[in-house]
Amino acid sequence: MYALNGKWKISIISSICCFGKRRFSDILNDVEGISNRMLSKELKELEINQLVKRTILDTQPITVQYELTEHGNTLQTIISNLAEWGVVHRNKITGKKVESIETSCNEKIDV
Amino acid sequence: MYALNGKWKISIISSICCFGKRRFSDILNDVEGISNRMLSKELKELEINQLVKRTILDTQPITVQYELTEHGNTLQTIISNLAEWGVVHRNKITGKKVESIETSCNEKIDV
DNA sequence: CTGAATCCAGATGGATACTG
DNA sequence: CAGTATCCATCTGGATTCAG
Numbered sequence: 001m002y003a004l005n006g007k008w009k010i011s012i013i014s015s016i017c018c019f020g021k022r023r024f025s026d027i028l029n030d031v032e033g034i035s036n037r038m039l040s041k042e043l044k045e046l047e048i049n050q051l052v053k054r055t056i057l058d059t060q061p062i063t064v065q066y067e068l069t070e071h072g073n074t075l076q077t078i079i080s081n082l083a084e085w086g087v088v089h090r091n092k093i094t095g096k097k098v099e100s101i102e103t104s105c106n107e108k109i110d111v
Numbered sequence: 112m113y114a115l116n117g118k119w120k121i122s123i124i125s126s127i128c129c130f131g132k133r134r135f136s137d138i139l140n141d142v143e144g145i146s147n148r149m150l151s152k153e154l155k156e157l158e159i160n161q162l163v164k165r166t167i168l169d170t171q172p173i174t175v176q177y178e179l180t181e182h183g184n185t186l187q188t189i190i191s192n193l194a195e196w197g198v199v200h201r202n203k204i205t206g207k208k209v210e211s212i213e214t215s216c217n218e219k220i221d222v
Numbered sequence: 223c224t225g226a227a228t229c230c231a232g233a234t235g236g237a238t239a240c241t242g
Numbered sequence: 243c244a245g246t247a248t249c250c251a252t253c254t255g256g257a258t259t260c261a262g
Contacts, residue, residue: 117254117255118254118255144256146255146256146257146258148255148256148257148258149254149255149256152255172262173262
């Protein structure tokens with residue numbers, strides 16, 4: 001089941017989960033290299049899949065806040081596992097030893 | 112870290128892990144809808160990433176056997192988790208209740 | 223049987239400009 | 243600020259054919 005396709009979904013989820021709530025432009029900065037066009041599209045898909053919740057704040061100018069739904073949170077464990085495996089894998093492939101594994105929310109996830 | 116991109120990798124790994132060892136044409140049958148071109152390509156990538164091991168059997172005509180490497184096996188847990196989450200997710204989205212979750216190796220994984 | 227080669231349609235995604 | 247629209251290059255993957 002890949003409601004997770006697209007190049008950025010995991011990074012986006014990580015960004016949001018890391019802060020709890022996050023604005024559009026914040027995510028735009030967090031996720032290196034993504035364009036607003038893509039971010040908009042991916043967020044929309046995540047919203048349709050009920051993984052993130054979108055809230056329009058009545059500020060001036062308007063801001064929009066994104067947060068993980070309860071359901072989205074159930075993904076965190078899996079993403080952590082993936083990230084952890086990814087680290088081990090990278091080291092395996094590049095032939096380095098695994099010194100330490102950190103999978104805090106702040107860690108950048110390579111895609 | 113996506114050494115897992117491509118439409119079929121997870122299905123292929125599932126097929127192999129399910130039987131331990133699997134020939135090219137067997138996988139071709141297991142994974143519904145894949146073409147030999149894709150299977151060939153995806154297997155090659157998996158091999159490069161040291162997730163599967165390729166063995167040429169000296170039969171007539173030649174057959175090739177694929178099996179998961181030790182490293183590939185470490186992915187099984189994660190894939191199971193993903194599959195399990197996928198089932199829950201599907202039911203969530205379609206609004207059905209989750210009756211039971213089976214994540215045996217025989218289960219088909221929807222991609 | 224395994225798998226490489228070619229052809230080609232459609233999806234993906236970057237850059238940029240524009241709107242409310 | 244948040245998003246949409248357009249243009250366009252590249253990537254993906256299916257069908258088919260060929261080769262060892």
